[in-house]
Amino acid sequence: MKKGYFKRIIICALAVLMAASAIGCSKTVSQEPLADSSEPKEITIKFFSNLPDRSAGNGKLEQTLIDNYMNENPNIKVVVEALQDEPYKTKFKAYTAGNELPDIYMVWGQPSFFNPIMKGGYAAELNAGDYRSYNFFAGALDGFSMDGKLYGLPRGTDLMVIYYNKALFEENRVKVPSNYEELLEAAKAFRSKGIAPVAMNGKDKWAMNILFQDLVIKEGGNQQLMTDALSQKVKFSEDPVLIKAAQRFKELTDIKFFQDGFISADYGAAQNLFAQGKAAMYYMGSWEMGMKTNENFSEDFRNNLGVIKFPAMADGLGKDTDLAAWNGGGYAISSKSAVKEEAVKLLNYMMKPENWAKNAWQSGLGFPAQKLDAYMTGQETDVQKKLISILGEATSTSGTPWNDCLTPNFKTDVETIIHELAAGIITPEEFANKVDAAVAKESK
Numbered sequence: 001m002k003k004g005y006f007k008r009i010i011i012c013a014l015a016v017l018m019a020a021s022a023i024g025c026s027k028t029v030s031q032e033p034l035a036d037s038s039e040p041k042e043i044t045i046k047f048f049s050n051l052p053d054r055s056a057g058n059g060k061l062e063q064t065l066i067d068n069y070m071n072e073n074p075n076i077k078v079v080v081e082a083l084q085d086e087p088y089k090t091k092f093k094a095y096t097a098g099n100e101l102p103d104i105y106m107v108w109g110q111p112s113f114f115n116p117i118m119k120g121g122y123a124a125e126l127n128a129g130d131y132r133s134y135n136f137f138a139g140a141l142d143g144f145s146m147d148g149k150l151y152g153l154p155r156g157t158d159l160m161v162i163y164y165n166k167a168l169f170e171e172n173r174v175k176v177p178s179n180y181e182e183l184l185e186a187a188k189a190f191r192s193k194g195i196a197p198v199a200m201n202g203k204d205k206w207a208m209n210i211l212f213q214d215l216v217i218k219e220g221g222n223q224q225l226m227t228d229a230l231s232q233k234v235k236f237s238e239d240p241v242l243i244k245a246a247q248r249f250k251e252l253t254d255i256k257f258f259q260d261g262f263i264s265a266d267y268g269a270a271q272n273l274f275a276q277g278k279a280a281m282y283y284m285g286s287w288e289m290g291m292k293t294n295e296n297f298s299e300d301f302r303n304n305l306g307v308i309k310f311p312a313m314a315d316g317l318g319k320d321t322d323l324a325a326w327n328g329g330g331y332a333i334s335s336k337s338a339v340k341e342e343a344v345k346l347l348n349y350m351m352k353p354e355n356w357a358k359n360a361w362q363s364g365l366g367f368p369a370q371k372l373d374a375y376m377t378g379q380e381t382d383v384q385k386k387l388i389s390i391l392g393e394a395t396s397t398s399g400t401p402w403n404d405c406l407t408p409n410f411k412t413d414v415e416t417i418i419h420e421l422a423a424g425i426i427t428p429e430e431f432a433n434k435v436d437a438a439v440a441k442e443s444k
Contacts, residue, residue: 040075043342046102048095049082050329057290058155058366061359065350076342085267086204096122101334103343107152109143109330110404112411114152117332123151124333124340135353135371140327143400152332153351154369155360156287159325159391160210160310163274163282163291167304168195174280176306179320180218180313187257190280196259199279201270203263205415208249208422209403211283214310214324215245217398221317226402230439236432246421246428253422263423275301283310286367287328292383293364307386323390325397327369406442413438 047066051059059082066078081102083091088106095101101122107114117123128150131141137157144152162183169176169186172193177183187197201207213226220241228234229242236242252258259265259279274282275297282288291297292305312320331351333343350356357370364381372388380388403414414435421431 040073042075042077043339044077044079045104045339045343045346047078047080047346048088048092048102048105049080050085050088050106052082052084053296054080054082056294056296056365058287058360060290061356061363061365062350064359065355066346068355069346069349076346078346096120099336101336103334103337103339104331104347105334106329107144107332108404109152109154109327110400111143112404112406112408114143114332115146116408118146118151121335124335124337124344126150126153126333126344130348131351133353134351135357136369137327137371140369143327144330144332152330153347154327154330155351155356155366156328156330157325157367157369157391158328159286159323159387159397160214160283161286161307161387161390162198162310163284163288164306164308165274165277165280165301165304166306167300168277168280172280176308177311178308179311180316183311184251184255184257186280187252188255191256196273196279197256197281198258199265199270199274199282200258200262201265201267202258202419202422203266203269205419206401206403207283208418209415210324210401212245212249212418213398213402215248216241217322217324217396218310218312218318218320219245219248219316221319221322223322223396223398226398227405230402230405232439232443236435236439237429243428243432246431249418249421250428253424263419277301285328286387289367289381289383289387290365292381305383307383307390309390319395321393321395323394323397324401325391325394326400330369406439410438410442413441 049059049062051057051062053059054063063080066080070076070078092105096117099122107117107123131153136154140154141150144150144154164176168190172190172195174186174189175182177186190197216226217223222241225234225239225241229236229239259270259273262270265273271282271284271288273279275291292302294302309320310324312318331347333340333347337343353370353374357368357372358375360366360368361372361375361384362377364384367387403411417426417431417434417438420426421428426434
């Protein structure tokens with residue numbers, strides 16, 4: 001992705017009421033009053049989401065906008081089904097197998113997930129012209145498009161960072177790391193005090209794949225390298241940067257960088273460990289900036305939440321301004337929806353800049369995929385300010401994470417392989433060979 005891609009990000013209804021016409025009638029006794037045909041038909045829209053927490057973060061925003069829409073349109077009923085990521089993916093497969101996708105559903109705008117949906121005809125084409133005024137960032141719609149046609153809308157700008165507990169660092173006299181070497185020293189210091197250094201949702205696997213990519217970026221300073229490896233221009237088993245990154249990943253597990261039992265910890269378990277003050281840091285995306293304002297967490301935790309970039313290495317070629325960043329989740333409409341027109345109206349309402357982008361940012365619930373300049377208030381939290389600063393200083397960004405760049409089968413393969421490396425089942429060299437084999441299988 002070109003240098004300065006995200007820098008442009010930073011530099012950057014009244015409803016018409018229709019009065020029902022009264023039908024005049026004479027006072028002739030025999031004339032019956034005409035029936036009122038203006039009563040709108042009741043419509044139910046099924047909405048499938050990966051945000052089960054409807055009281056915080058993007059889930060709260062999603063539900064708020066849905067509720068607002070129903071209040072403004074009393075004839076519309078929106079039925080929400082919301083599951084965590086992994087159960088969501090399982091249920092999504094069942095829906096597609098029966099060609100029974102709900103009217104609106106969440107999609108990840110990445111080839112491994114959305115390409116088969118677009119190719120398979122499961123998503124309805126959207127009118128791209130309808131969104132010219134929606135102020136999506138340049139390139140934000142790319143992952144939701146195919147063959148020049150638009151099939152979905154993104155809701156967020158994603159980048160991977162390290163959240164940290166300021167109080168734990170201060171109380172234990174550990175320096176907040178400004179480089180990779182200090183990050184390792186901080187991890188060792190917390191381990192020696194019986195505190196988990198970094199919370200990681202190892203069970204879900206994808207976060208570890210992104211961490212590996214972050215290591216590649218900081219080791220080699222070349223955002224193109226992963227793309228070249230996936231297109232077989234270079235091999236994982238032969239490129240020194242890719243091998244070194246795998247070795248660094250193994251080093252992290254050797255020093256117990258992650259919490260005990262991280263291999264089996266899911267998303268919620270990892271986040272709760274961090275929020276309860278049992279882990280000093282949390283490797284996760286910008287979408288979790290809502291932790292700062294989430295009243296489900298303690299006031300002490302919220303007051304002590306900080307965020308830093310994943311740091312650069314003293315002997316690496318990458319900079320801490322070379323980021324793992326992309327556009328992630330969004331929404332699509334089922335091509336088989338019996339209420340397609342109404343579903344599109346709801347989607348368009350939700351994603352209007354004054355609805356999604358404004359409320360996401362000003363409520364501190366998420367980092368939208370739309371320009372923010374009109375919605376900056378000066379009252380942003382310190383976490384928001386830091387995240388926008390990190391993006392503003394970016395010298396390069398990765399685009400779609402490597403595990404999501406090819407097919408669903410490839411995603412499954414490489415996420416299994418990284419899980420094996422994390423568990424110590426295979427060596428870094430075996431990891432590289434197995435990934436090469438997974439890439440080669442894609443070309444057959």
